[in-house]
Amino acid sequence: MQPANMASLVENLRRVRENLAAAAAKSGRRPEEIELVAVSKTHPPEALREALEAGQTLFGESRVQEAKAKQPFLPNRARWHFIGHLQSNKVRAALPLFELFHGIDSLAIAREVQRIAQSVGVFSSVLLEVNVAGEGTKFGFKPEELRAQIEDLLALDRLQIGGLMAMAPFHPDPEHARPFFARLRALRDRLQQEAGVGLPQLSMGMSGDYGVAVEEGATLVRVGSAIFGARSGKAWRPERAEMGLDD
Numbered sequence: 612m613q614p615a616n617m618a619s620l621v622e623n624l625r626r627v628r629e630n631l632a633a634a635a636a637k638s639g640r641r642p643e644e645i646e647l648v649a650v651s652k653t654h655p656p657e658a659l660r661e662a663l664e665a666g667q668t669l670f671g672e673s674r675v676q677e678a679k680a681k682q683p684f685l686p687n688r689a690r691w692h693f694i695g696h697l698q699s700n701k702v703r704a705a706l707p708l709f710e711l712f713h714g715i716d717s718l719a720i721a722r723e724v725q726r727i728a729q730s731v732g733v734f735s736s737v738l739l740e741v742n743v744a745g746e747g748t749k750f751g752f753k754p755e756e757l758r759a760q761i762e763d764l765l766a767l768d769r770l771q772i773g774g775l776m777a778m779a780p781f782h783p784d785p786e787h788a789r790p791f792f793a794r795l796r797a798l799r800d801r802l803q804q805e806a807g808v809g810l811p812q813l814s815m816g817m818s819g820d821y822g823v824a825v826e827e828g829a830t831l832v833r834v835g836s837a838i839f840g841a842r843s844g845k846a847w848r849p850e851r852a853e854m855g856l857d858d
């Protein structure tokens with residue numbers, strides 16, 4: 612499937628930014644408090660470059676190999692967040708590619724990030740994914756589990772835990788997502804109090820519900836299809852020609 616045509620991509624980006632500013636204003640927040648992660652998974656580097664030229668420097672990818680293949684086609688000023696479920700056998704490859712990992716969803720994967728980060732001498736910025744919907748989503752800490760494990764997580768000194776991340780269950784009405792976002796913020800407030808730690812970041816809101824997420828306190832919104840158009844479902848892979856193998 613072709614990427615959304617370029618004129619509409621720039622237009623989409625402009626509209627998303629306008630909507631973010633409007634949602635911020637509505638809830639008495641400054642637009643600078645909210646960072647837009649343009650979720651570029653499955654889309655080719657040309658689409659990302661177009662977004663970059665329109666001022667969008669931060670991209671979200673959910674597969675390590677796909678991001679690794681794509682990054683060389685973008686200039687260095689592009690910044691990358693990992694928004695997917697991180698598998699333990701991908702941690703070593705992923706660490707140098709991303710400045711923030713949104714989807715740290717278990718103590719086991721957090722410990723693996725700690726182990727690898729320690730072994731290569733780096734620190735890793737992460738968000739803890741919470742399963743705020745119960746049955747609806749597969750990944751993430753259950754709220755009570757996170758409260759029980761927060762001290763163990765905070766003890767991992769190679770992890771810089773900036774806050775929490777969640778996905779609301781899919782629903783055509785964005786208002787349906789509001790209680791889930793409110794729940795994430797309340798859990799964050801409670802963890803801050805109980806553990807005496809700052810967790811300023813809330814990564815919540817996607818194409819269908821980012822406005823509501825901002826009203827409920829999101830500091831990072833992960834918006835894909837509203838910017839890049841529909842996804843094919845398949846990871847992007849470089850063509851032989853693009854890799855210089857046809858010479």
Ligand SMILES: *Cc1c(COP(=O)(O)O)cnc(C)c1O
Pocket residue numbers: 650652673694695778817818819833834835836837
């Ligand atoms: C794909 C994805 C998004 C973006 O979804 P859209 O509905 O296209 O905006 C956001 N967050 C996560 C975790 C994703 O996997």
